[in-house]
Amino acid sequence: MNIGTKSLLFGAHWPLHNVAVTLAWKWLYGTWPTVRELAAIVLHDVGYVGCPEMDGPVGTTHPRLGAEIARHMLGEDMARLIEGHSKGFAEAFGLPLSRLYGPDKCSHMFEPICWYVFRTRLTGELKMYRSMNHGASPRNNDSTILDTEWFRIIRLRMARAGIEHAIKTTAPDGLGESQLKFADILDSVDAGARVKKGEVPA
Ligand SMILES: [Fe+2]
Ligand SMILES: [Fe+2]
Numbered sequence: 680m681n682i683g684t685k686s687l688l689f690g691a692h693w694p695l696h697n698v699a700v701t702l703a704w705k706w707l708y709g710t711w712p713t714v715r716e717l718a719a720i721v722l723h724d725v726g727y728v729g730c731p732e733m734d735g736p737v738g739t740t741h742p743r744l745g746a747e748i749a750r751h752m753l754g755e756d757m758a759r760l761i762e763g764h765s766k767g768f769a770e771a772f773g774l775p776l777s778r779l780y781g782p783d784k785c786s787h788m789f790e791p792i793c794w795y796v797f798r799t800r801l802t803g804e805l806k807m808y809r810s811m812n813h814g815a816s817p818r819n820n821d822s823t824i825l826d827t828e829w830f831r832i833i834r835l836r837m838a839r840a841g842i843e844h845a846i847k848t849t850a851p852d853g854l855g856e857s858q859l860k861f862a863d864i865l866d867s868v869d870a871g872a873r874v875k876k877g878e879v880p881a
Pocket of ligand 1: 723724741764765
């Protein structure tokens with residue numbers, strides 16, 4: 680079985696990922712997704728099926744399958760919602776990010792770190808993600824950084840990106856005080872982690 684299918688069955692994109700995305704949607708926007716949006720959430724990552732890698736040339740096109748299904752069953756707007764959830768796909772095809780980008784990025788805040796690390800070790804995703812050097816902080820391939828610590832910081836960085844996009848697209852009346860406060864918390868925790876690792880001066 681290839682890594683994309685494993686990811687959908689029990690890895691990073693397993694079925695409960697969609698539950699986490701739904702919770703993150705409510706947290707970011709203050710309202711639950713509509714039934715059509717929920718259907719789009721369920722479909723958004725199905726294109727990982729059969730993918731031999733996650734972030735390479737094939738994995739980057741993963742929104743396409745779900746978007747095509749949505750185009751036929753839900754309408755063009757839901758297809759666009761799916762296509763715009765992935766920055767890599769949106770940039771590759773000149774599309775705008777959608778309202779699904781933020782919840783997808785924040786979704787990992789809604790699951791235990793150890794549980795994510797355990798599952799992605801089983802699928803081989805963790806090794807694949809950490810073998811790629813994006814110039815990210817912490818350095819992906821630095822073996823002195825524990826997997827749990829690496830993911831703790833990575834998920835904060837992703838959440839910040841999601842929050843910033845949500846604020847940009849829905850402010851002034853889309854986000855409440857609590858979300859803005861949480862953005863500050865993300866900043867301070869992430870900065871603290873980088874100081875701890877000696878990547879930035881205290
Ligand atoms: Fe995705
Ligand atoms: Fe996703």
